[in-house]
Amino acid sequence: MVMGPGLAGMPMDEWKIRTAGGKEYVFDSEDEARAALPDYGEGSTLWKRRAYRGIANTTVSSTGWIDVT
Template sequence: MAMGNLPAREWMIKDAKGRKYSFDSETEAFGELAEYGEGATVWTRDVVRVAFITKSVYGWQEVSELGAPVTGRVLGQPDAATGRG
């Protein structure tokens, strides 16, 4: 049996203290967002899974409730306004 790559999308909420919580879908992440308090944001990334390895295509990106990326916010890179990643 040949093993191919499996493209997928991962979702997480990052709260104001920097803690991260994983979710299975966009609907689930935005549905739970209010539970994580003010300053919590939703992030997503496209990944490819091969065997037991998961590789991110572009890294985590913050998204708005409309599903559009929030310009310039990539996890691990400092935010221009706050200087924090």
């Protein structure tokens, strides 16, 4: 993956909500993800990972997603 300029090469937390039906929605901050969690219905879970951003907002993580709910 090609890293972009600025903060692209810095690791940052990335958050996602996985619905009971298996759909996934990614967020840039924990606050944003936690605020949205109730809107995705019962059984939805919150996940995070440490990711590096590349060009065109692509992300790579060596650790994978961790369930935090």
